[in-house]
Amino acid sequence: MSAGYHDRDRHIFPRWRSFAATSELGELAQPAVEIKNDTSELDISLAKGIAGWEGSSSLWRGLDLLGTAVVAGRLEEFSALVAEIKSNPLTPKITREFLERTHGDKSVQLQLPGCDAISGQASRHEIRAHRLHLASAPRDPIEWMELARSYTIAGLNDKAAKAVLAALQLAPDNRFVLRSAARFFIHIGEKDIAHGLMSRSRLITHDPWIMASEIAIADSMGKTSRISKIAREKMEADVAPSELTELASALGSVEADGGNHRIARRFLRRALDGANENSIAQIRWLNRSRLNRSDSEDAVDVSRANPPLLHEANAWAAFHKGEFDIARKESLCWLRDQPFASAPAVLNSYIASALFLDFEAGKETALESLRSNPDDPMLVNNLAVCLMEIGDLAAAETYLSRLSVEGRSGVMEATYKATYGMLEFRKGNIEEGRRLYQEAIEKAKNSSDKGTAARAAFHLAFEELVAHTTHVDEAIKRLKEFEGQDDFVERARFFERVNELMRND
Amino acid sequence: MSTPAEQLTGQMLDGGWVVGDLIPRTAAQTGGHFSCSYGVTNRDGRKAFLKAMDYTSALKSLDPATELNILTSAFIFERQVLQVCADRKMSRIVRAIGGGKSSVAGSVVEYLIFEEAKGDIRTYLDDAKRFDLVWTLTCIHNICVGVRQLNGASIAHQDLKPSNVLHFSNEGQKLADLGRAWHKSLFSPHDGLACAGDLGYAPPELLYRYVTPDESERRFGADFYLVGSMVLFLFTGMRASQILISELDPHHSPRVWLGTYEEMLPYLSHAFSLNLATVTRSFPDTVLGEEIVDVLQQMCDPNIATRGDRLHRAKYGSRFGLERFVQRFDRLRQAAILGRIHHP
Numbered sequence: 001m002s003a004g005y006h007d008r009d010r011h012i013f014p015r016w017r018s019f020a021a022t023s024e025l026g027e028l029a030q031p032a033v034e035i036k037n038d039t040s041e042l043d044i045s046l047a048k049g050i051a052g053w054e055g056s057s058s059l060w061r062g063l064d065l066l067g068t069a070v071v072a073g074r075l076e077e078f079s080a081l082v083a084e085i086k087s088n089p090l091t092p093k094i095t096r097e098f099l100e101r102t103h104g105d106k107s108v109q110l111q112l113p114g115c116d117a118i119s120g121q122a123s124r125h126e127i128r129a130h131r132l133h134l135a136s137a138p139r140d141p142i143e144w145m146e147l148a149r150s151y152t153i154a155g156l157n158d159k160a161a162k163a164v165l166a167a168l169q170l171a172p173d174n175r176f177v178l179r180s181a182a183r184f185f186i187h188i189g190e191k192d193i194a195h196g197l198m199s200r201s202r203l204i205t206h207d208p209w210i211m212a213s214e215i216a217i218a219d220s221m222g223k224t225s226r227i228s229k230i231a232r233e234k235m236e237a238d239v240a241p242s243e244l245t246e247l248a249s250a251l252g253s254v255e256a257d258g259g260n261h262r263i264a265r266r267f268l269r270r271a272l273d274g275a276n277e278n279s280i281a282q283i284r285w286l287n288r289s290r291l292n293r294s295d296s297e298d299a300v301d302v303s304r305a306n307p308p309l310l311h312e313a314n315a316w317a318a319f320h321k322g323e324f325d326i327a328r329k330e331s332l333c334w335l336r337d338q339p340f341a342s343a344p345a346v347l348n349s350y351i352a353s354a355l356f357l358d359f360e361a362g363k364e365t366a367l368e369s370l371r372s373n374p375d376d377p378m379l380v381n382n383l384a385v386c387l388m389e390i391g392d393l394a395a396a397e398t399y400l401s402r403l404s405v406e407g408r409s410g411v412m413e414a415t416y417k418a419t420y421g422m423l424e425f426r427k428g429n430i431e432e433g434r435r436l437y438q439e440a441i442e443k444a445k446n447s448s449d450k451g452t453a454a455r456a457a458f459h460l461a462f463e464e465l466v467a468h469t470t471h472v473d474e475a476i477k478r479l480k481e482f483e484g485q486d487d488f489v490e491r492a493r494f495f496e497r498v499n500e501l502m503r504n505d
Numbered sequence: 506m507s508t509p510a511e512q513l514t515g516q517m518l519d520g521g522w523v524v525g526d527l528i529p530r531t532a533a534q535t536g537g538h539f540s541c542s543y544g545v546t547n548r549d550g551r552k553a554f555l556k557a558m559d560y561t562s563a564l565k566s567l568d569p570a571t572e573l574n575i576l577t578s579a580f581i582f583e584r585q586v587l588q589v590c591a592d593r594k595m596s597r598i599v600r601a602i603g604g605g606k607s608s609v610a611g612s613v614v615e616y617l618i619f620e621e622a623k624g625d626i627r628t629y630l631d632d633a634k635r636f637d638l639v640w641t642l643t644c645i646h647n648i649c650v651g652v653r654q655l656n657g658a659s660i661a662h663q664d665l666k667p668s669n670v671l672h673f674s675n676e677g678q679k680l681a682d683l684g685r686a687w688h689k690s691l692f693s694p695h696d697g698l699a700c701a702g703d704l705g706y707a708p709p710e711l712l713y714r715y716v717t718p719d720e721s722e723r724r725f726g727a728d729f730y731l732v733g734s735m736v737l738f739l740f741t742g743m744r745a746s747q748i749l750i751s752e753l754d755p756h757h758s759p760r761v762w763l764g765t766y767e768e769m770l771p772y773l774s775h776a777f778s779l780n781l782a783t784v785t786r787s788f789p790d791t792v793l794g795e796e797i798v799d800v801l802q803q804m805c806d807p808n809i810a811t812r813g814d815r816l817h818r819a820k821y822g823s824r825f826g827l828e829r830f831v832q833r834f835d836r837l838r839q840a841a842i843l844g845r846i847h848h849p
Contacts, residue, residue, distance in 0.1 A: 035764065092636075
């Protein structure tokens, strides 16, 4: 079992949230290209409206004046009139409702995703609602993208692709549509398409959000971005820091990959100014994996940054500090924020089952996420482990059979071998199980993946204990080999489990 | 000190009109004002409304020649347009029933006399104190007829708003104030402005500073939107751009947004579709609700490229023709009279 697969590599790919959440986070606040904005005509219009109202105040003149105030962006100056109109029984009901919505404290209306459990039912309701909406508004590109997101969460990628294409056709040069579409194509493994969308966009030379995504996708494909020079120039332009945070992170990541740590740190410190959670998660990951010279000090200090929805960064930070309660909660929040993504589900299911022995919760998380990610081998792996712990061997075996031969090889081969070892143990094929575990341990050690080797060694000990074999002492003795290892933060919890099993033995 | 245009009270004008009291200017008009208004009474007892041109503020400006040229051109344009309306017997446009010049204090004051209304539709709605579906649909029908009459003569009103829809006791509603209008072949000093009318009521493309290359599309597309906005106002007390902006992120409001209309369009389309869903829910009578929402969908589409009546385009070549809406609101009015539809 493992949490680490998705932590081995990270790129600042665009997040894909609902339009409302993306707007609330301010990621659509600034245009790609600025033009002059003279609003004096709106002030003149409002002055005329006020004069008309002062000359003869009445309900319908008041309604008319409020209309001008809303259009002129100065409704907050008309609180008394709003109150008067809302309390007038002759005011149309729909108008009262609109005034309730528009004349209130915007900060209390935040609708960012919470941390409640995900539900398949909810995504089906959402699909229905979006489809109904589109039946009467088929030219609304944002709604097509919302439908695509709901389809993606439900694992209906073909339908999602059609919805994404519809949105792109209606709004081929819109930041929200483009970045959401790119994230969809990354999700389904079509990075080429995602990169093409970004690099061919008319916004690519103007919009720092599009530039950031293009650079990140190119980097993940091992390509060099063709806009890297323009992007560096953009960093010097007179643009709000919050608009540049992802671009600075993307450029910093490329430099870090190239070993230019000093330049990387310079970009990443720029990214901290007005940072969003994606930037912070990227910087923390780079600190962990590329830049830090010691455990005690981060190369780029992100401790003061606290943007909304900082769940991914917090989940990993807590996990690596061994604060598993926090890591479990934050990973669930991260999953709620990006419900189609497999990384938060892998981490959450791992923490729930391996560290809290809450195999039902681990199973539920993995199952939910498999709807969106039916081929994610690590989700299948974690689900199979949970099912074996619950005692449903047949289901576990069925799920494991989904892992292709190619899927079983590669960087996570040791983890899969260990899981097959567990299966053999639970089926009573102790010798075969032990052999597979030992192979897993050796394989991980040979790849310098001592964390995975340690996890496999502990799981072998668990299985020997559960099966009451004569190899328990040998398995426990072997654990000493992994003492003092920094990348294996679960050690204390795993020892607790060993002790518990020994007491029960 | 009073200007010549403010000293007309008591004057006997051509056609037997006697000028009554000056209608006081509102606070907003007391700055750079270009006309003043009076009640006038004819020898035969008819009452009317007089608009006298006042060039005083132009003469006091930094560039009197230019300002004067603008004011006189605007007056000539309005007079010409009113003549076109009179020649075509436009029944839903407030008629100019007289006009001329009067000598006051050594100056010549030009004026126009219009038929007098009971007030604008807001006054009527305030006095009525209850929603009357038949009246509302009749009013919308009359507005559609008025704009169709203007558009049919290559005139775009450009400033259609509640204060410019006047209510007459016997004749129903008529459109007033052609001072900001556009005519295909007559010169107006406002022709160079993207939005000659009140920007507070304007369609999104003008609010977001987009100028369509096709002038007819720009002018008639705006009128089409403003008719839809009046439909919404008469049912809800809100205008189309108001509810659109209410649905937007505050960063995307016309006052704040520094980007282009094209970049805003997806957000506007989304806000518009959410609006339509809200408006649909506010109609207990689903038949009427569907009709009104369909009207709004065609008329108030924030995307000027897709706004309009596609069936009208297929038949007549223009998306912004109102013929089918005139028929539609007449049919709805009949249905309301027969009690087949209700609101609220």
